[in-house]
Amino acid sequence: MATKIKFKEAVANYERILADLKNKKYRPVYLLMGEETYYIDQIGNYIAQNVLTESERSFNQLILYGKDTTAPQLIDTARRFPMMASRQVVIVREAQDLKKIEQLEAYLKQAPETTLLVLCYKGKTVDKRTSFYKLAAKAGEVLETALPYDNELTAWITGYLNQKGCTIDPKASAILAEYLGADLSKIANELDKLFTLLPEGNKRISSEDIEKNIGISKDYNTFELNSAIARRDILKANRIVQHFAHNPNGYPIVVTISTLFMEFSRILKLHFLKRKPGSQNAAAELGIHPFFVRDYEQAAAIYPIGKAVEVISLLREYDMRSKGFNNGSATHGELLRELVFKIMH
Numbered sequence: 142m143a144t145k146i147k148f149k150e151a152v153a154n155y156e157r158i159l160a161d162l163k164n165k166k167y168r169p170v171y172l173l174m175g176e177e178t179y180y181i182d183q184i185g186n187y188i189a190q191n192v193l194t195e196s197e198r199s200f201n202q203l204i205l206y207g208k209d210t211t212a213p214q215l216i217d218t219a220r221r222f223p224m225m226a227s228r229q230v231v232i233v234r235e236a237q238d239l240k241k242i243e244q245l246e247a248y249l250k251q252a253p254e255t256t257l258l259v260l261c262y263k264g265k266t267v268d269k270r271t272s273f274y275k276l277a278a279k280a281g282e283v284l285e286t287a288l289p290y291d292n293e294l295t296a297w298i299t300g301y302l303n304q305k306g307c308t309i310d311p312k313a314s315a316i317l318a319e320y321l322g323a324d325l326s327k328i329a330n331e332l333d334k335l336f337t338l339l340p341e342g343n344k345r346i347s348s349e350d351i352e353k354n355i356g357i358s359k360d361y362n363t364f365e366l367n368s369a370i371a372r373r374d375i376l377k378a379n380r381i382v383q384h385f386a387h388n389p390n391g392y393p394i395v396v397t398i399s400t401l402f403m404e405f406s407r408i409l410k411l412h413f414l415k416r417k418p419g420s421q422n423a424a425a426e427l428g429i430h431p432f433f434v435r436d437y438e439q440a441a442a443i444y445p446i447g448k449a450v451e452v453i454s455l456l457r458e459y460d461m462r463s464k465g466f467n468n469g470s471a472t473h474g475e476l477l478r479e480l481v482f483k484i485m486h
Contacts, residue, residue, distance in 0.1 A: 148177075148289040155180045158282050162187055167228070169252035170281030172274075174237075174262035177286040179325035184284060185232055185261050192230050192257060201229040207238035215239070216248045219256045228255050236260040242273065249276035289325070291403065292428030294318035298328060302346065307336055309346040311432040316348055316364050319400065320357045331355055361385070363392070363400045366481075371404065371440035373485050382481050386474025394463045394473040398480075402456045404440075409449040411441045452484050 158171075162184075171188070173181040193202055201223045205215065215233065223229040233239065239260075252258065260277075266285055267274045277283055289297060295314040302309050309317075321328050335346055338354050348359040359365075361384045369378035385392040407427045414426055423438075424431040444452065459480045462468040468476070 146175075146285045146287050148287045148293050151175070151177070151180065151285060151287045154284055155184065155286075158184060158284055159187060161282075162191070167192065167257055168281035169254055169256060169258065170249060170277055171257065171259045172262065172267065172277040172281070172283045173260065173286075174266045174284070175286030176264060176266075177288050177323070177325060178263050179329065180284065180286050181261050181263055182326065185234070185259055188230060188257060188259055189232055192228070193226060197223075197226040198230075200224040201226045202232075203230070204232045204234060207233055207235040210239065212239065212241050212244035215258075216245065219248060219258050220253065221256075223255055228257060230257045230259070232259040232261065234261050236262040237264060242267075243271065246273050246276055249273070249280045252280045288323045290428070291318065291323075294323065294328075295430055297325065298332065301329060301332055302336070305336055307339075307344045307346065310348060311430045312364070313346055313348040313351050314430070315433075316357055316359065316362055317351055317355075319364050320355075320362065361392075363397050366397065367400055367404045368436065370401070370481065370484055371408070371436060371443070373443050375485055378481055378485065379478075382477055385477060386472075389473050394477055395460070397477060398456055398460045398463065401484075402453065402460075405444070405449050405452045405456065407437060408440050408444055409446065409453065411437050412446045412449065415441075455480060455483055 161168075171184065173184055175181065189202065189204070203218060205218075210233070215231070219231050221229065236242065242260075248258075258281075267277070269275075274283070295311070295318050298314045298317060299309060317328065317331070321331065332346075335350060335354055339346065339350065351357050352359040361381055366378060366381045366385070368374075369381060385394075385397065407429070410427060411423060414423055423434050427434075427437065429437070441449075459476055462471070463473055463476055471479070
């Protein structure tokens, strides 16, 4: 079974393919596939906007959709000669909907250099054991994308903004990553919006900017709840829990429990890192921004190993109860109040 690609590997492959395209090193076939769609769109859009001149696109660039075409039709189109240009571009959006895609194997065996065939295969990957995949990889480029882990999102946000000459507070980055999840396209759109709305001369995004322009409360979010619980700030934690209980659709308990589980898993891991000789870089080991290491150290002092293990057990219990197992008639708000009380007492 093929090993699943890691997010960092996927980004490195994307950057290599994009660099080749910018240097006009073109390949006959581009198979862009995977769960994460941002980089698929980036490559597809770059090819659509830059390989041909504006005048050449009228006759030599065609965008198709997988559900509206067939493999034989696509082969006929891709084998045509370009008109008054050195090459043509054929882009297939939603290529995962193309029926019997394996019929393209005949084309891939002799893919003409005069065509750039771009297959945007979103949401899943082609089986790497198939001859179709092997022929595509031999004929051109394959970009396999991957969803980032939670601890990779904040670094991605920081890097994205740095490319635009902008920075972001670590807390603001964590709130944004937590709220928007692993959808890089959505994150990029929100960051672009924030960037344009910043006052002239301001090149740093704060949690106040996020609250004002995106609508994510800087005071009532799972990041702040985690922080309050980690400090055993009972008053603040209860205030946030009360807000969550009154807005269950905006703050699903399953998400809250998931982030708390990650929080206490890191606290537990930190305890064992301190006992492990040579573990100097706690930020890298925990997968967090160095800015937050001190917070985790303080939390570890409040929650010793035994208590951290107990909390993780509680989180598993309440996750099951939130899904209807041995719950009775308790609402999600009531479950959350009970859970947080048990964690902090």
